[in-house]
Amino acid sequence: MKKVLRLAAVGDLHCKLSSTGSFAPLFKRVHEHADALLLCGDLTDYGLVEEARVLTNELKEVVDQMPVIAVLGNHDYQSGKQLEIQDLLSDHGIILLDGNCYEICGVGFTGTKGFGGGFKKRGLQAWGEDAIKAFVEESRLEAMKLESSLARLDSTGRVVLLHYSPIRDTLIGESPEIFPFLGSSFLEEALNRHPVSVVFHGHSHGGSPEGYTSRQIPVYNVSLSLMRRLFSEEAPYRLFQIEIESTECFPDRIQEEVKDV
Numbered sequence: 001m002k003k004v005l006r007l008a009a010v011g012d013l014h015c016k017l018s019s020t021g022s023f024a025p026l027f028k029r030v031h032e033h034a035d036a037l038l039l040c041g042d043l044t045d046y047g048l049v050e051e052a053r054v055l056t057n058e059l060k061e062v063v064d065q066m067p068v069i070a071v072l073g074n075h076d077y078q079s080g081k082q083l084e085i086q087d088l089l090s091d092h093g094i095i096l097l098d099g100n101c102y103e104i105c106g107v108g109f110t111g112t113k114g115f116g117g118g119f120k121k122r123g124l125q126a127w128g129e130d131a132i133k134a135f136v137e138e139s140r141l142e143a144m145k146l147e148s149s150l151a152r153l154d155s156t157g158r159v160v161l162l163h164y165s166p167i168r169d170t171l172i173g174e175s176p177e178i179f180p181f182l183g184s185s186f187l188e189e190a191l192n193r194h195p196v197s198v199v200f201h202g203h204s205h206g207g208s209p210e211g212y213t214s215r216q217i218p219v220y221n222v223s224l225s226l227m228r229r230l231f232s233e234e235a236p237y238r239l240f241q242i243e244i245e246s247t248e249c250f251p252d253r254i255q256e257e258v259k260d261v
C-alpha cells in the first residue's frame with residue numbers, strides 16, 4: 001500500500017497588526033487535510049517584527065500540530081527587520097528555508113525567496129549601469145542558493161518553496177508590464193537541473209494557479225487571494241499529496257492510499 005505525505009500550501013498572508021483573530025480560523029482544520037503547512041512568503045505586510053509576532057500567535061495551534069515550513073517574501077524585507085523576523089518565527093517553531101533543507105518522512109524540502117528579472121530571452125541582462133548589474137546579480141544569487149540546496153537533497157520526493165515565480169505561466173492574469181518584477185527564469189533553470197517533485201510560490205496575487213517548467217515540473221501559485229478564489233474562505237490553501245517510502249512517521253496521519261489531486 002502506498003503512503004503519502006499531505007501538504008497544504010499558501011502564500012501572501014500579509015499579516016498586519018490588525019490581523020489578530022483573522023488567520024487562526026483559516027488554519028483551524030488544516031490538520032484534518034494536511035501533515036505539513038507551507039507558507040510562501042509575504043508573511044507580514046510591512047516587514048515589522050510586531051506583525052510577525054501577531055502571526056506566530058495566529059499559527060500557534062498549527063505549529064503544535066504539524067511542521068510549518070516557510071520562506072520570506074519581499075514584504076518581509078520592507079523594514080529591514082528580516083533577520084529579526086526570521087529569528088522570531090524560528091523561536092516559535094516555524095521552519096524557515098533560505099537555501100537550507102528540511103526533511104519529513106523522507107521527503108526533502110528546500111526553498112528561498114527568489115527575486116525578479118523576467119523570463120527567458122526577455123529577462124534582464126547584467127549589462128550597462130551598475131544598478132542593473134546588481135539587480136541581475138541578486139536574482140542569480142537567489143537561483144544559485146536554490147541550486148546548491150537542491151544538490152544537497154538526496155530524497156526521492158523534493159518540494160521547493162519560493163516567493164517569486166520561476167515561470168511566466170503562473171503570472172498570467174497580472175499586467176504583463178509587471179511580469180519582470182514577479183519572478184525570474186534563473187529559478188526555473190535551477191529547478192530544471194534537479195528531479196524536483198513540486199514547486200509552490202506566492203507574490204503574484206492576481207496570477208494563475210498552475211503551470212510547468214520546461215522540464216514538466218509542476219509549479220503552483222498559492223497566493224492567498226488566488227486560493228480564496230479557487231477554494232474557500234475557510235480553507236484557502238492548495239492541497240498536494242506526495243508519495244513516501246517511510247511508514248514510520250506520522251502513522252496516524254498518513255493516508256492509506258495515494259489519491260489524485
Ligand SMILES: [Fe+2]
Binds near residue numbers: 012075202205
Ligand atoms: Fe504578496
Ligand SMILES: [Fe+2]
Binds near residue numbers: 074204
Ligand atoms: Fe511579494
